[in-house]
Amino acid sequence: MDPRTSAQDVMRCDLCETAVVQMHCDTCLVNLCTACVGKHMISDESKDHKVVKFQARKSTPLYPGCTSHKKERCTMYCNQCDIPVCTKCLASDQHLGHKLSEIPKVVKEKKDKIIKELSELNETIYPTYQDIASDVQNRMSQLEKEYGDLSTAITKHGEDWHREIDKLVKKLKAEVDEMKNTQLQTLQKHLDVINKTMSDIKDENDSVEMAIDTNDLSKLFKVTSNVNIYRSLPQKPVPTLFKFIPKKIQGESLSKLFGTLSSSSITSDKHGYSMKTTQKSTEAGTSPPVKQLLDEPETLKTVNTGYKEYLINVACLSDEEIWTRGSDSTMQLYSINQGSLHKSITNKSGNIPCDIAVTKSGDLVYTDYYVRTINIVKNEKIEEVIRLQNWRPCGVCSTSSGDLLVIMDSDDNKQTKVVRYSGSTVKQTIQFDDKGKPLYSSSGYNRYITENRNLDICVSDEGAKAVVVVNQTGKLRFRYTGRTPAPKNESFHPRGITTDSQRQILTADHYSHCVHIIDQDGQFLRYVHCRLSYPWGLCTDANDNLFVAQRENKQVMKIKYMC
Known part of the structure; x- marks a missing residue:
């Protein structure tokens, strides 16, 4: 029987096509029998043939050929020129002083x-x-x-x-x-x-x-x-x-x-699709269904954070986890269902973070008012993203497009503005209305920021006792100054702010111990009480559950307010 035409599973030598393969040239990618190795080695003496046992084939790295010296193989990489280089290239003055790396690296x-x-x-x-x-x-x-x-x-x-x-x-x-x-x-x-x-x-x-x-x-x-x-x-x-x-x-x-x-x-x-993340979201899937406000909001869960003095902010990482920050330099991640602490991140400057938020990719962002920085936490490592000059960052939020919106005060406490960043690049500044008047109160008050699903930018401005809403171009849409009569006869003191899938805006009324819900055009819809005590930070998850950070009792309350 002719071994070249018989139906067998045995691999044959590429040269003689008869003998069983025992060796392999990693340089030429040729299968060889033992007898044909020498013949192959002298067939092209310009190459450095790497012949190994067949079982060890492809084990020898085939370094790229040099574009300047045809017969040479490159063993180094010039980072400045972004090309592989051989020893002859290195001997020339062409790459003198350039940073080099080994090819395997x-x-x-x-x-x-x-x-x-x-x-x-x-x-x-x-x-x-x-x-x-x-x-x-x-x-x-x-x-x-x-x-x-x-x-x-x-x-x-x-x-x-x-x-x-x-x-x-x-x-x-x-x-x-x-x-x-x-x-x-x-x-x-x-x-x-x-x-x-x-x-x-x-x-x-x-x-x-x-x-x-x-x-x-x-x-x-x-x-x-x-x-x-x-x-x-x-x-x-x-x-x-x-x-x-x-x-x-x-x-x-x-x-x-x-x-x-x-x-x-x-x-x-314009809101469009969004990339899938660790947080469950309706934005990348079907359009959110129309939901109705409950007659009586329901408390689903209460998480004790254990901060020593005050609890200030809360931000949803997912339906199961929330970030919090209190009156010290630590930011803590809690399990909602278990009510347990998962991890803690300490601000590297030792200052109290001014505000926290979670990006679309699930990273924690926070502002440091006193050293003028916006920072991001990736894999539990803190990276400084932006360092300001003559301005101090307050509230921060991550937008649907992945930008950061930051509300900031001037060093002289006379000006306040909102700045949109893409990475560390300024894309937009919002400070004055059409008549040249300031949109926001001067420094010294609590101010928080969020983006609505219709891309409006919503700021809770305690100094102005108002929620200030502008469209995505920065044009003033409306100011919400509370409802008359006010609850508990207290004036409107808005602090934390968030939005939901229905484009409703929710803001914490600190001294009235409630949350105001208004529609996207500023019309009052209802209060959420649920025996809240000095509510401060707010956030909503993908299922439109409301999380409220309460200052005095250091508890986060999870509330269902829609069905």
Whole structure:
């Protein structure tokens, strides 16, 4: 039997194609038998052949060839020029004084970076696109039902008009179907784009994994990641549901009397999609359902923090964990259900943090008023993000886009402004209204900040005894100064502030021992009492549960106020 054509699982030598493979050239990636090793070694003497046992193949790193010296292999990496270099390159003056690294170290850093990005693709980005696809499919199903209900309403109204208006009924129903089909087609196109992106991510994932698995380092250096492209999520189409508006017969023409359909479109929600994080959120999934305020808010849980003097702030990390800060330099992470302390972070300056917040990626951010810094805690390590000059940071929050909003006082205590940061770069400053008057009171009072889901910027300004709300461009929308008569006959002292999925604004009224809930346009909705004692810090979780930090008893109260 011809061993070259027989159906066997044994690998054969690439040179003689007869003998069983015993060796492997890691330089040329050629399988060899023992007899052919010498022949292969002299076949191309310009190469440094690394022949190893077949079982140890790909164990020898294949260093990249030098672009300047063809027969040389690069063993070092010039960090300044960002290229691999050989010994001849190093002997020249071209890289004199440049910082150099060993190739294996650079390769390890490159692999670590690629593996980290692969992890982000697999664990965060791809699942997010899966959620987006599910969101679009759910919305399409919802549209089918809602437009079906709309057609039923039109039919029911048409039964009162007898046979002469049947033609008009059919005409309007046809318009509804056309509108529905148009919106469904738009959503289907959006879904096709999302599915295509998910397919591209999987293809890139496979390609990068192959590059990581090879020992050809030249291929590894050619790997280019598109993670930044995939991080930029698409705009979120939001169909507008039509309403049927019937009219009574009053001598007008039938077409006007029967009723009309409101205008329709699919717009892009500026709030858009958001990347999946450790915190459960409805933003990256389906649009939040309409919720109603409870007649009587209900206390679900009380967490004793154990601070020695006061409890000031609270910020949600997830549905299960909350960050707190009191009247000392420590910030503590508590389990909500267990009521136990998980970890504690101490401000490196020793000062009391002025405010705390949690970013979209789950990192803790805090302000240090006295050393003028905004800091972020990553993996329990404190990093200084921003250091101010002539200004002192007070309240801070993380926005839906990943920016930081910081409210700050001037050193002379005469000015207050809100600044938006992307990283450490100033993107926006908000200080005056259209008439050039200050939007916020001067320094010396408690002020906290949050972003609403409609992108309004909301500041609780105790000095002005008001909640000041501007739109995303910084234009004043309204000031809420409390409700008359005031609870307990106390004037309005707003402190902590937060918002929920219904775009409602909640602020703690410190001396009235309650929380005010107002809508996105500043209309009072209700108070939340629940036997609160000097409420200060506020936050809401993804399920619209309210957390209230109480100053005197050092307790965080979890409250359900919507259903």
